[in-house]
Structures are given as structure tokens and as C-alpha cells.
């Protein structure tokens with residue numbers, strides 16, 4: 001009898017082990033549009049009072065699990081999301097190690113201030129209560145996604161997004177047209193065969209509406225989410241890419257003018273969604289894919305006066321790594337055949353091309369403005385070079401930011417297993 005019980009327990013154990021070894025995915029979202037509306041912040045200076053909203057601001061969480069590895073990928077509709085806020089959410093999330101939680105900002109230019117930008121007098125107008133509410137909702141969404149984890153397969157593809165979506169405002173052609181897509185599909189239960197979530201990775205500035213019009217909006221990301229969800233893509237997640245200096249939405253119209261309304265957000269967001277779904281449609285199904293996650297702390301010197309001023313005066317308590325140094329989390333993920341690297345800011349597109357070229361995959365993903373958003377990241381030769389680069393040089397941490405990032409990112413690639 002005793003032996004039979006032990007044998008039974010052993011079988012149960014094996015069954016649980018194989019079950020836990022199966023790849024699982026879950027997703028959830030929360031609306032974070034402030035009510036009443038808050039002012040819109042596009043950076044340093046006094047924010048612009050909002051008089052209306054176009055669409056809803058949201059946060060979106062995708063949780064992936066294989067064996068004892070669990071990872072959360074979260075996007076927030078905001079200009080940037082400092083680690084000081086992200087870490088508060090990490091502390092509220094159960095069952096996922098903090099270093100396995102990636103939080104990226106979509107970089108909409110029509111959201112409330114999350115940096116606590118000081119004005120010339122050192123005053124900040126950030127609504128800390130709103131930010132705290134967002135912190136809780138991020139944790140809630142991730143915890144809900146954990147609760148919804150179910151057996152899943154993946155479809156992954158990287159392809160060129162065609163049509164009038166992005167361009168480089170400084171030099172038309174200098175941008176990366178590749179769009180990476182990861183779609184998680186339920187493999188059992190009532191929703192078998194349907195998408196749990198679709199993650200879109202593409203480099204673009206969502207600033208069709210911009211920060212000066214008094215409109216709160218997720219910009220083109222809102223229509224992108226809605227389109228993917230209406231087409232059966234499950235919860236839509238958008239992770240930006242290497243969109244610095246100055247890869248932006250192609251809202252150019254005749255006569256040197258720009259379309260800057262919600263209709264244009266819809267045109268671009270829906271087109272990008274359709275392209276993402278086209279790119280992933282015929283991708284081979286990856287049954288029970290592998291999952292790997294690693295993280296490393298990296299440090300940057302803060303050479304820029306403006307960046308020092310923001311970091312010191314902000315009511316968001318940024319964790320410094322010594323005098324005029326800042327630390328952040330760099331992540332590498334292997335998801336099935338894809339590899340993901342995070343970027344803690346707005347890397348210029350040439351940095352994106354370089355890093356992708358040396359990643360150990362034919363499906364490289366770069367999650368820009370993720371875990372932190374420290375302004376622009378240029379190579380040392382680009383820094384303070386063209387007159388065009390004056391602004392992006394001034395709003396970067398310093399001359400070596402891009403160099404340190406590339407070195408550390410590729411070191412992490414070399415130190416990690418291949419997908």
C-alpha cells in the first residue's frame with residue numbers, strides 16, 4: 001500500500017512537472033486616463049492644461065512562463081516611465097522576480113508628467129497621486145495576467161511594415177522599417193486557437209497630436225491597440241524601438257504641412273496594426289517554445305547639466321549610483337526563436353541597427369524606453385556633431401551614453417544562451 005502511494009505521488013509529481021514545463025501566457029490591461037483630466041507634459045517646462053481627450057491611456061501586461069521562468073512585459077501610455085515608479089510596481093507584483101519585469105513607455109507625447117519635470121524655479125507639477133494610481137494598476141494588470149496564465153504556443157515574425165507609417169524627421173530614409181511581432185495563442189480550453197495577446201515592436205515617435213494642444217491621448221498607439229483587438233489579436237501590447245533622433249510618425253501632408261489630429265492617429269495606428277497582423281499571419285507555430293530571461297545593472301555618467309537638474313529636482317526619487325552616475329536594469333529575453341534587448345532611453349536608429357546585427361537571432365527585438373527613459377542615446381561620433389543633433393545631444397546623459405549601452409548590451413548577448 002505504502003509503495004503504491006509513493007508510486008502514485010511520483011506519477012503525480014511527474015505530471016505536475018511536465019505541466020509546469022509547458023509554455024504558458026496570460027495578458028491583462030488597465031485604463032489609466034486621469035479623471036478629471038490632467039495637464040499634458042512634453043518635457044521640461046510648465047505642462048499644458050488639458051481640455052479634452054482623444055482615446056484612452058492604458059497599460060498593458062503580457063506574462064510568459066516556462067518551467068520556473070516567468071517574465072512580465074508591460075507597456076505604459078506615457079512619455080517615459082522612470083525606474084523609481086517601475087520599482088514600486090515591481091514590489092507589488094507577486095510570483096515574478098523584479099528583474100524579470102520589463103516596463104516600457106510608449107512615448108506618447110500627450111500624457112501626464114511621469115518624470116516630475118522641474119521648471120526653471122525647480123517646481124514640479126507632476127500629480128503624484130495619479131502616478132501612484134498607475135503604479136498600482138500596473139501591478140494589478142500583471143497579477144491578473146499571472147492568474148490568467150494558460151497553455152500557449154507562439155507565432156513570431158519580423159518583417160518590413162509597409163506604407164506611410166514612420167520616417168526620420170532629420171533625414172527621411174534613416175529609420176528601421178522592421179516590425180517585430182509576437183503572438184501568443186491558447187492551445188487548450190475554451191479559447192483554444194485564439195490569440196491571448198499580440199505584441200508589436202516598432203520604432204516611432206507617437207507624437208501626431210503632440211504636447212501643445214491640450215489633448216490627452218495615447219496618440220497612434222490607441223487605434224493600434226483597438227485594431228489588433230478587433231481583429232482577434234487578443235490584448236495588444238506595444239513596445240517602442242530605437243526611435244531617437246528623430247524617427248517619428250509620417251503625418252506629412254502636401255504643402256510641407258502635417259496632419260496632427262485623431263484621424264491621423266487612427267490612420268497610422270490602424271495601418272501599423274494591419275501590417276503587424278499581416279507580418280505574423282503566416283509565421284510557423286512554435287509549440288512549447290523556450291523562455292529565458294536575464295538582467296544586469298548598468299551605469300551611466302550623467303554629464304548633461306539639464307539631465308542632472310531633472311534627476312536632482314524631480315519629486316520622483318531617482319536612484320543614483322554615486323555622484324552624477326545613474327544605474328538602470330538592462331534585460332535580455334529569449335522568447336522562442338526571438339531575442340529581446342531593452343534600451344533605457346531613446347537610442348538613435350544607427351545604434352538600433354548595430355545592436356540588432358550582433359544579436360543571436362534572425363528575429364531581433366529592441367524594447368526602447370524600457371525600465372527607464374534617460375533621454376536620447378547617441379554614439380560618441382554623433383554627439384554634438386551636426387547642428388541637427390544639438391537638441392538630442394543636449395537632452396542625452398552625455399557623450400558616452402550610446403557607447404556604454406552598445407558595449408553592455410552586446411556583452412549581455414555574448415554572455416547569454418542563444419534562443
Ligand SMILES: [Zn+2]
Nearest residue numbers: 107205244346
Ligand atoms: Zn522622443
